[in-house]
Amino acid sequence: MSKYYVTTPIYYANAKPHIGHAYTTVAADVLARYHRLLGHQTWFLTGLDEHGAKVADSAQKAGLGPQAFVDQLAVLFERAWKNLGITYDDFIRTTEARHVAGAQKFIAVLREKGALYQGKYKGLYCSGCEKFITEKELVNGLCPDHKRRPDLIEEKNWFFNLSAYLPQVRKLIQEGELKILPATKRNEVLGLFDQELKDFSASRQKVSWGIPVPFDAKQTIYVWVDALSNYLTALDYEHGGKKYQEFWPADMQLMAKDILKFHAIYWPAMLLAAGLPLPKNIFAHGFFSINGGKMSKTIGNVIDSNDLVKKFGCDATRYLLLSQFPFGIDGDIQESRFIEKYNAELANNLGNLVSRVFKMTQKFFGGRVPKTRRLDSELALQNGTFNQFDSQYLWAQVEKHLAEQFEPFECLTAILRFVNTLNSYVDHTAPWRLAKEDKKEELAAVMYDLLFSLQQLSGALAPFLPATAEKIKRALGGTGLVSMADCQKKLGAGQPVEDIKILFPRMEK
Numbered sequence: 294m295s296k297y298y299v300t301t302p303i304y305y306a307n308a309k310p311h312i313g314h315a316y317t318t319v320a321a322d323v324l325a326r327y328h329r330l331l332g333h334q335t336w337f338l339t340g341l342d343e344h345g346a347k348v349a350d351s352a353q354k355a356g357l358g359p360q361a362f363v364d365q366l367a368v369l370f371e372r373a374w375k376n377l378g379i380t381y382d383d384f385i386r387t388t389e390a391r392h393v394a395g396a397q398k399f400i401a402v403l404r405e406k407g408a409l410y411q412g413k414y415k416g417l418y419c420s421g422c423e424k425f426i427t428e429k430e431l432v433n434g435l436c437p438d439h440k441r442r443p444d445l446i447e448e449k450n451w452f453f454n455l456s457a458y459l460p461q462v463r464k465l466i467q468e469g470e471l472k473i474l475p476a477t478k479r480n481e482v483l484g485l486f487d488q489e490l491k492d493f494s495a496s497r498q499k500v501s502w503g504i505p506v507p508f509d510a511k512q513t514i515y516v517w518v519d520a521l522s523n524y525l526t527a528l529d530y531e532h533g534g535k536k537y538q539e540f541w542p543a544d545m546q547l548m549a550k551d552i553l554k555f556h557a558i559y560w561p562a563m564l565l566a567a568g569l570p571l572p573k574n575i576f577a578h579g580f581f582s583i584n585g586g587k588m589s590k591t592i593g594n595v596i597d598s599n600d601l602v603k604k605f606g607c608d609a610t611r612y613l614l615l616s617q618f619p620f621g622i623d624g625d626i627q628e629s630r631f632i633e634k635y636n637a638e639l640a641n642n643l644g645n646l647v648s649r650v651f652k653m654t655q656k657f658f659g660g661r662v663p664k665t666r667r668l669d670s671e672l673a674l675q676n677g678t679f680n681q682f683d684s685q686y687l688w689a690q691v692e693k694h695l696a697e698q699f700e701p702f703e704c705l706t707a708i709l710r711f712v713n714t715l716n717s718y719v720d721h722t723a724p725w726r727l728a729k730e731d732k733k734e735e736l737a738a739v740m741y742d743l744l745f746s747l748q749q750l751s752g753a754l755a756p757f758l759p760a761t762a763e764k765i766k767r768a769l770g771g772t773g774l775v776s777m778a779d780c781q782k783k784l785g786a787g788q789p790v791e792d793i794k795i796l797f798p799r800m801e802k
C-alpha cells in the first residue's frame with residue numbers, strides 16, 4: 294500500500310496562531326485527507342518550535358518562564374487547528390522529551406559522520422529570523438523582515454560543514470531527485486547556490502533556552518537544527534521505530550517561501566551528512582499580505598482564523614483561505630472579499646444546487662433515488678449542458694491538481710465549474726416542467742444524473758470542505774464518506790435520500 298507523509302513547518306510558539314499559519318496547515322490537511330480517501334497509509338505532522346532566543350524573549354516580555362509560556366501557546370494552536378477541522382496525526386512540540394532525545398541523537402550522528410567542526414562565529418544574528426545574517430542582506434542597516442538592527446555576536450560554536458554537501462544537494466535538485474515546487478521556487482533555490490552559502494553554526498553558546506548539545510554541555514543546539522529535526526524525531530527516529538520505518542522520507546513538506554532556504558538547502562545537506570534519505574517534495578507557497586499590507590501585530594491587521602470560523606464556519610473558512618489566489622504565488626487577502634465570495638460561491642452556487650436537488654427529490658420521488666433505464670453510454674438529454682464527461686473531467690481535474698501537482702486553488706476552481714455546470718443543467722432541463730408535463734422517464738434520468746453528480750461532488754469536495762461533503766454523502770443514503778472510490782459508485786434505485794438543511798446561509802454585508 295502506498296504511504297504518504299506530509300508536514301507543515303513547526304510554528305514559533307512566540308505568539309498566537311494567525312491565518313498565515315492556518316493557510317499552510319489547511320493546505321496540508323487537504324493533502325492528508327485526500328490521500329486517506331485514496332486509501333493511502335497517511336501521516337500528517339504539525340507542531341511547534343518552542344526553543345531559541347525569539348521564544349525566550351517573548352516569554353520574558355510576557356513575564357513568564359519559557360516552558361509556561363509555550364504551554365499556553367500550544368493550547369491556542371491546538372484549539373485553532375481543531376476549529377479548522379485539521380486532522381493531524383501528530384502534533385510535536387520541541388520541548389517534549391521524545392524530541393529532545395531525537396534531536397540530540399541527530400546532532401550526535403552529524404558529529405560522528407564528521408560533519409561538525411569547532412569554530413568561532415563573529416557576526417550578526419537576527420533573533421526575529423533566528424538566523425545569522427550578513428551586512429549585505431541588511432537594508433539601511435536593518436533586517437529587512439524585522440526592521441531592526443541585528444545583534445553582533447561572537448561565540449564559539451560547532452559548525453556544520455555545509456560546503457561539503459552543497460554540490461550534491463544542487464545536483465539532486467537539478468536532477469529532480471529532490472523536487473522543489475513550484476518550478477519558480479526551484480529556480481530561486483538553484484540561484485542561491487551561485488551566491489555565498491556559508492557553513493553555519495549548529496550550536497549556540499549564549500542561548501540557554503534550547504536543547505543541550507550531548508557532547509558539549511556548554512552549548513545548546515541551534516534552533517533551526519533543533520526545529521528541522523522534528524520531521525524525524527516525531528516518527529521516533531531515535532529508536533528507528535515502526536513509524537520511522539514506515540513513513541520516512543517525507544512525501545511532501547509544505548511551507549512558505551520565507552523558510553525555503555532552510556528546507557531546500559540546509560535540511561537536505563544535514564540529511565545527507567547523517568546518511569538519511571531526503572524528502573521527495575518540498576513545496577514553498579507564496580506569502581500573503583492583508584488588505585495590501587504586511588500582516589503584523591504593530592499594524593494591527595493580524596487575522597485570527599478562529600474569528601473567521603466563528604463568522605463563516607469551519608468549511609467556509611477553509612474554502613475562503615485556499616480560494617483567494619494560486620497557492621504558489623504571493624497574494625493579498627482582502628477581508629472585504631470574504632463575504633462576497635462566501636455568498637456568491639458557497640451560498641448561491643454550491644448551497645443552492647444541493648438544496649434544490651434534494652428538495653426536488655423529495656417532491657418528485659418521495660425522497661428516493663429514481664429508477665432510470667437510461668444507460669451511461671446514451672447519456673444526457675442531448676442538449677449538451679451536461680454529460681458523463683463532466684464528471685470524468687471533474688475527477689481528472691482533482692487528480693491533476695491534488696496528485697500530480699499541488700494546486701488547491703485550481704482544484705477548487707474546477708470543482709466550482711462543475712457546480713456551475715450542474716446548476717445550468719437544472720435550469721436547462723427544468724425538472725419542474727418535466728414533472729408538470731408528466732415526462733416521467735426524462736425526469737427520472739435528469740434527477741438521477743443530479744443525485745449521482747452530487748455524490749461525486751461530495752468526494753471532490755471532501756478534502757476541502759469535509760463537513761459539507763459528509764452531509765451531502767450521508768443525505769444520499771448508504772455510508773458516510775469513506776473513500777473516493779465509494780463516491781464514484783452508482784446509486785441504487787429506490788435508495789432513500791434525505792432532505793438537507795441549508796449548507797451556507799446567506800450573509801449580510
Ligand code: MSP
Binds near residue numbers: 581
Ligand atoms: N519555526 C520556524 C519553522 C521551523 S520548521 C522546521 C518558523 N516559524 S513561523 O511561525 O515563522 O512560521 C512560518 C510559516 O508560517 C511560513 O513558512 C508559512 O508556512 C506560515 N506563514 C506565516 N505567515 C504567513 C503569511 N503571511 N503568508 C503565508 N504563509 C505564512 O518559521
